[in-house]
Each structure stands twice: as C-alpha cells, then as structure tokens.
Amino acid sequence: MCNLDKIVERCKKGDRKAGEQLYHMFSAKMFAICIQYSKSREEAEDNLQDGFIKILESIGQYTGKGSFEGWMKRIFINTALEKYRKNRSLQVVEEVPDVVDEDDVGDDLSIPPNVLFEFVNQLPEKYRLVFNLYVMENMQHKEIAAMLGISDGTSKSNLARAKDILKKKINAYLRDE
Amino acid sequence: MSENLEKLFKNALEQVSVEPSARVWERIDSHFVMKQRRLRRIYTYSGVAAAIILLLCITFLIPDKQTGIYPLAPVATLNPIDNSQNENQILAFTSTPRSIPAITRKREIRFTETDTRMLVPVQLNMSSLDDLRVEQPEKELKMPAVRGDFIPLVNGNALENQKKYLALLGGHEIVENAPKVKPTKEERIFMVGGYISPGYSSGSYHVNNENARSAQYDNSQMTGIFNLGGGLTFAVKPSKRISIETGLGYSRMGQKTSDAQVFVPRGDMVSYTTNTHAYTPLGNVKNQAKATVSTSENYLSLKGDQDEEGSIEQQFDAIEIPLAFRFHLNDNKIRFSILGGLGASFLVRNHTYVNYSGKKELMGEAEDIRTFNISTNVGLGIEYPLSKSIRLKLEPGFKYYLQSLSKNSNIDFKPYSFTFSTGIGINF
Numbered sequence: 001m002c003n004l005d006k007i008v009e010r011c012k013k014g015d016r017k018a019g020e021q022l023y024h025m026f027s028a029k030m031f032a033i034c035i036q037y038s039k040s041r042e043e044a045e046d047n048l049q050d051g052f053i054k055i056l057e058s059i060g061q062y063t064g065k066g067s068f069e070g071w072m073k074r075i076f077i078n079t080a081l082e083k084y085r086k087n088r089s090l091q092v093v094e095e096v097p098d099v100v101d102e103d104d105v106g107d108d109l110s111i112p113p114n115v116l117f118e119f120v121n122q123l124p125e126k127y128r129l130v131f132n133l134y135v136m137e138n139m140q141h142k143e144i145a146a147m148l149g150i151s152d153g154t155s156k157s158n159l160a161r162a163k164d165i166l167k168k169k170i171n172a173y174l175r176d177e
Numbered sequence: 178m179s180e181n182l183e184k185l186f187k188n189a190l191e192q193v194s195v196e197p198s199a200r201v202w203e204r205i206d207s208h209f210v211m212k213q214r215r216l217r218r219i220y221t222y223s224g225v226a227a228a229i230i231l232l233l234c235i236t237f238l239i240p241d242k243q244t245g246i247y248p249l250a251p252v253a254t255l256n257p258i259d260n261s262q263n264e265n266q267i268l269a270f271t272s273t274p275r276s277i278p279a280i281t282r283k284r285e286i287r288f289t290e291t292d293t294r295m296l297v298p299v300q301l302n303m304s305s306l307d308d309l310r311v312e313q314p315e316k317e318l319k320m321p322a323v324r325g326d327f328i329p330l331v332n333g334n335a336l337e338n339q340k341k342y343l344a345l346l347g348g349h350e351i352v353e354n355a356p357k358v359k360p361t362k363e364e365r366i367f368m369v370g371g372y373i374s375p376g377y378s379s380g381s382y383h384v385n386n387e388n389a390r391s392a393q394y395d396n397s398q399m400t401g402i403f404n405l406g407g408g409l410t411f412a413v414k415p416s417k418r419i420s421i422e423t424g425l426g427y428s429r430m431g432q433k434t435s436d437a438q439v440f441v442p443r444g445d446m447v448s449y450t451t452n453t454h455a456y457t458p459l460g461n462v463k464n465q466a467k468a469t470v471s472t473s474e475n476y477l478s479l480k481g482d483q484d485e486e487g488s489i490e491q492q493f494d495a496i497e498i499p500l501a502f503r504f505h506l507n508d509n510k511i512r513f514s515i516l517g518g519l520g521a522s523f524l525v526r527n528h529t530y531v532n533y534s535g536k537k538e539l540m541g542e543a544e545d546i547r548t549f550n551i552s553t554n555v556g557l558g559i560e561y562p563l564s565k566s567i568r569l570k571l572e573p574g575f576k577y578y579l580q581s582l583s584k585n586s587n588i589d590f591k592p593y594s595f596t597f598s599t600g601i602g603i604n605f
Contacts, residue, residue: 016206016209019205019209020202020206023202023205024202027196027197027201027202028194028195028196028197029194031194031195031196031197031201032190032193032194032195035195036190044197045197045198045200045201048197048201049201049204049205049208052201052205053205053208053209056205056209078461078463082461085456086587105179105181105182105185106181109181109185111185111189112189113188113189113190113192113193114193116185116186116189116190117189117190117193120186120190131186135183135186135187136186136187136190136191149456163179163182166182166186167179167182170182
C-alpha cells in the first residue's frame, strides 16, 4: 500500500491529520483547476474549500477504482460548475452562428505553461468553461450542454470562439517575443 | 482542425500548480471543528430529550405508594350526651348534618331523641396537639379507635371506615341501605400500540430568483407521492381526558416533478455514471443513472434525439420520535380525541429517481439535505374497543415540517404529509 493509499484509509477513519496531509499533497494542483473553472481567485479559493470539504466528507465512497486524483478533480469541477449554475442569472437561450475553425497553430511552439494558463483564464467565463470541459475533460458537446444548461449549438460555438481568441493571443505573444 | 492547439493547452495546463493561501486550510479545518461541536450538541440535546421523556414515563407509570393516604377529613360523630370542652383535650369538629344526609333521614336509626340532632364536636382520645401532626396518617388509620371516627370519602378504605361508622350509629341494617360509594378507578394507565400509516406527501416549494437558472423548476410542476409508514406508540394517561404520547415511527416524505426532460445518452457516448451532477428541485444529485435530467420544460425547443419526457421523484425517509398531547373528547364506547405535538425526524434515506419510458432509475442522493428536522402534527383520533384492553385506532392526521428540507439558502422546500394511521392499542 503506497503512501497515498494509507493517507486515504486514515481519512476514511476520520483522521484529521491525514486530511491535512492530503490537502497539502493536492492543494496546489487542485487550486489551478479551481481557477480554471471560477471567475475570480476568491471564488476559486471558496471552491477549493468547498470541494475539499466534500472530498473529506465523502471519501468513504471512493472505492479505489480509478485514480484518486481524477476522483478529486471531478469533485472540484462539479463544485465550481454548481456554483456557476447557482450564480448565473436567467438567460435567454442564445444560438450563436458557428465560427469557421480551420486554422491551427504550429506543433512545435514553445510557450511556458503558466502563460497558456493565463491565456485560458482571461477567456470570458462561458467560453472558458466549455473550452476546459471539452479540451481538458474530453467531454462531448451534449454533455457540456447538459452540465451548463445550454444548447449543443451554443457549446460548439463557445468552443470555437474560445479557440479563436486563444489563437490570437498566441500569435500576439509570439510576435512580441 | 485545431488539434495542435488543444494538445498544446492540454499538456501545458496539466503541469500548472498554484499555491493557495494558508487561510483556505484554516477554514476547512474550522469547518470540521464546528461540525464536531454541532454533532456533540445534537447528541447532548437528544440525550436530554430522551432523559426527559424517560422521566415523564417513570413519573406517570410508577404507581404512587401514597395513593392510599388521604388527608384527614373533618370528623363527624354523634354525641348527644356532652358538649363540654376541656382545653387540654383535642376536639375534632363535625361537619354539618348534611355531611351524612342518608343516615340522618333513615327512620331505622333509633335515636333516643330526634333524628335531626345537630352533630357536635366530640373529644378524641388524644392528649396533646402534637399527636395530630403525624406525617403518616395511615398509621393512625390502622388504629381501630381512631378509624371508627372518620367519615369516609371516596376510596375503598374510606368505604370500610364508613361501614364501621354506620354500624356504630344504628346497626348493620343501615349499612345495607347506605349509599354505595364507588371505588375510583385507577386513572393512571398507559397504552402501547402499533400502527401503519398510508399517506400522501408533498411540500411547499419556493426558489429565489438567484437560483432560477439552475433550479428551472416551479411549484406547479410538483405533485406528491403516496407512501406507507408505520411505527410504535407509547402513551401515558395522567388524567381522564389527557394523554401524552411518544414512540418511534418510520415515515416517507418527498415530491414528484413532472415535465422533466431526460437525456438518455447513446451507447458510444461518455457514461454519466461518475461525474455528472443533475439538478433537481431539491438541488444537485450526483448522478448514478444512465440517463440524466438535462434541462427543463423551458428548453424543450432544444430537445435532441436522445431526449425523452420524464419525471423526477425524490424520496426522503426518516425515523421520527413524536411527542404529542391528546385530548379525549368523550368517554363513550367509541372515543374521539384530538391531538397535536412536535416530532423530531432523523433522515435515514435520501433517494432521487428519474422516471422515463416506463423505467425508474436511481440517480443518487440529493446534496445539502437536512438530516435533522422538526415537524409539527395534528390529528383526529377514533378508538373502538375490540376487547376490554385492546382498542382499534384510526387517526387521520397532518404533518408539516418547520424547516426547509434543503440546507441550500436558495431552495425552500417544507414537506407536508396527510396520513391515515390505522393501528391497535393495548391498555395496561
């Protein structure tokens, strides 16, 4: 049994010290994910807090199948999306025309990860969420639409717009380098 | 077309870590400390409540050994000879002649003078005032000389005394015609029983506007659910008209929301078994079902090939400890009563189902559901005796929960239930 498994087992028994160890093992990684799915740092901290409380309270449901990190990650994403849905005001369903997406970027670009991370975080929230769910979580548009309460078409067009903005940011960054 | 872009970002973002501020862990830690305190408080309160109920039961159930003791009644006796009083002797004063009207009117009483004599004080065989200050008058009652001088009042011992008293006055034939004093029944009884309770449960529902997007449900979509509960009751009856009841019951509350749009993914789609939350009227449910509620009636225009009409059913089962007061309206063969009280509910089951195409799939547990709730209940009781000590009980009732079932501040759902309990009660 590796160190993480032991910590998880102790957490299941309600050991608060183990909970703290678990937090310090994953907080930086999970905070980055929370930032990707939150509209501000403060909200990301709230989501990290709420998500971690849920993890410790429901850790007994983790059966050991699949990666523990993946299980945690899903909880943080769901916590953030839940808040997004709660705080979002009633909106008329919008159908945005698809953006033609033909250009791609080169495959040998050397841009630091934190720069790309900031590019994504600068996207408008509705584009950023779709982009993250599609690219990072490999979700289908139908699933994204169900999770965010939007239509398939909106999900597709938001993704295309997100990519379009990111491409422009990359090109601007490369020009300035 | 943009695979390089996706790959670029995916690889980069997976490497990023950002250290959160130290206060995040402090808040998490304080959450668990507070939770532990809350739990301790609940255990303490539950313990106190249980102790009070136990104390009440003991108080009403243990027979009072002092019930045979009656306060000294005014003493009446007949002394036609002498009314002189010695200051050193104790006098017990009589009541008026009306205290024993049946005796004074009887012709069989062979008084030497007239049968309308006034009763006058008579001296007792006591020599000092301290003798009256006995804490245990029953001791005095056991003394035949004293017992014979007491006028009986209501209980069996008193009746015995009265017989002796009447015998002193005029002989046994008078005793035969003396007014019969019924010994009082022991009123302190208790009843244990069991019941089953079919019912209909729904709730008052309100979502504030901040949550309108995510909730997407309204009160008009909701209907109730039929259910069956049951339990045991225990009642004590400290007086003829009132009884106090408690027990242990199992009941179900919940709601059914129609007009839900259910998304059923195709076989090649990503499964919803692990990471999807479906939004229900009572908040998020971590979805374990194959299908999920994708959106509401408002978005039917977006309905896709995999969407079907369906409903969401949410069931919450609770163990309840009621504390109710019952007032008996009559004392006939068929007895009617009204009751009202409070109940403490501990949630033990929280299930949300999605119904579509004739299937009923378990989605999972709704989040942020209150596990401890207080309800109030009223009812009308009808009791019919099946034998001397067994009664058939019918009881239509109404129960209303005083707190929202959801802890989410945006969702206000207070369940209520109409029930029709049927059961048996055994008197002891």
